[in-house]
Structure formats: C-alpha cells, structure tokens
Amino acid sequence: MDPIKIALEEARAAAGRGEVPVGAVVTDGRGRVLARAGNRTEELRDASAHAEMLALRAAARARGEPRLPGCTLTVTLEPCPMCAQAASFFRIARVVFGAYDPKGGGVDHGARVYAAASCHHVPEVVGGVREGECGALLRTFFAALRRDGANCGAGAA
C-alpha cells in the first residue's frame, strides 16, 4: 500500500481515539513497512508522543539499531521541529508529508530545522502529498472540537 495511505489510516485511527489525527509510517529502502503509528499524546500522557516519534522509535526497535539510514518517514502533516530533528537524528533519508502546517510545522515553516547550518543530516523532503485529504482530516477534527466546545459553553478556540 502507498505509505501515505497507511499514514492516513493511522491518522483516522488516532481521531477515533480522540487524538489529533496525524499518522506516520517508516518504510525501508525496499518500501517495506518497519513501523506505523498515530498520535497518542493524550493516551500515553506524553506530549512528545507524536505519530512520527512513535513510528521512528518503533522502526529502530524493529531493526535493533538506533539509526535508520535509507528509510523514509511518511506522515500526514508537516513535522514539527521536534519530529523533524528526530528524523535527522535517526538518519532518515526522506521525509514525505501531506498537509503543510504554517502554525506548527518545523520543516517549511517556523524553526525550519533542516535549514540551520548546524543540522548535520538533512533528509530529502517532499511535501504536499495527498495534501487535500490529509488536511481535511485535521480540519474536520478541529471543527468538531470547536463545535463541542461551543456546546459546552467553552466557546470557539
């Protein structure tokens, strides 16, 4: 299956658990899936438990090595600075993402982690893959949150 489709499945599963719907998958040089994960920050009580971090760590565990050269990280949303830097530390060869994230992204926005001269390993980056589908998932989730918030009298964010 196309990695971005797997990432989308993980994102939908995250939404079903009440988590921000972001999904990620790590594939090796032959396209085999090493690990897949969705966001679990609330469930794990871990603000760092983004889909990318969980997938990278699980892929390294699966390989028994702390680094993943030749591998691709595919994720439904532009990685934040934490996940972008983690992908660099794991020596990921290629980062593919769906929706751009002007508010929280750290690849094409914000801290632009890979643009820093001190970033020792810069993966190839491909953004905007199935952008509409990936972005719609997030918009639907946050629209529902705001609606529920309004219903509870909490007002829109």
Add this chain to the structure above:
Amino acid sequence: MDPIKIALEEARAAAGRGEVPVGAVVTDGRGRVLARAGNRTEELRDASAHAEMLALRAAARARGEPRLPGCTLTVTLEPCPMCAQAASFFRIARVVFGAYDPKGGGVDHGARVYAAASCHHVPEVVGGVREGECGALLRTFFAALRRDGANCGAGAA
C-alpha cells in the same frame, strides 16, 4: 541538591555507560525532583533517547499528566531542537542549561526553536549554569573517543 548537580551526576553516569555525557532533571514548582535521566541513545537503540526526552516523559508519567506546567528542566548541555521543542510541548516553565552548544544546540544556536513566531509556549531560559564543569565533561569524553579511535587506526574525527 541543586538540580544542575543532579544533572551532572546523570551525565557522569551516562559517560560510564559509554553514552554522550548529558544529564537532565525535571523539578516541580517547589523544587522537588519529578524525574532524572542521562542520555541512553545507544543502550535503547533510540536516536531520540536524549536525557531531556527521557526526563520529560518520565516526569509526565510520574505526574500522570501529559504536560508539566510550573516545572523546570535542568540539563548539562544546551538542548537540541528536538528537546527544546519537546520542553515547549510539555509546557515546561523554565529551561536551565550548563554548556552552550554551537554545533547542536537549538535554543541559542541553530534552529533557535523558541525564537520562531509559531512557537506557542516559550519557556524562560537560563544558560551557562556551571558551564565550565558541564562542558569539561563533554570535552573529556570526546577527547577519549578520538584518542581511542586513533589507537584503533580509525583516525581522529
């Protein structure tokens, strides 16, 4: 005990395990230690297992909450972009660090994560605490690595 002394203990213990000697501790608003950790990237086969990440996640587990408002992260080395962003996600109030890291740091150097307009939560930052002692630990470790490398015929890095 002064948190930076605890972080230094963790850094020394990391060196003893053959890990890059960085140590971190999370304390709450009253100065109580919630969690302490040293770098374990090689042992855990996890390139993201920096001292800060391990301490932040352990502190959140200890509290049973995904965020740590009012808490301080104290670390022997300027946090990298991954750890700096993680501290922000965990809503850490204050980041205190020892040695500055022009090569890998992400607070005062490189991606300067907290300087991005899109960084939603910016902790107070205090750098250079026991800077000499924290830096010496790293210099000694890397000098020994280069020496051992040269002895093995691998040459200096």
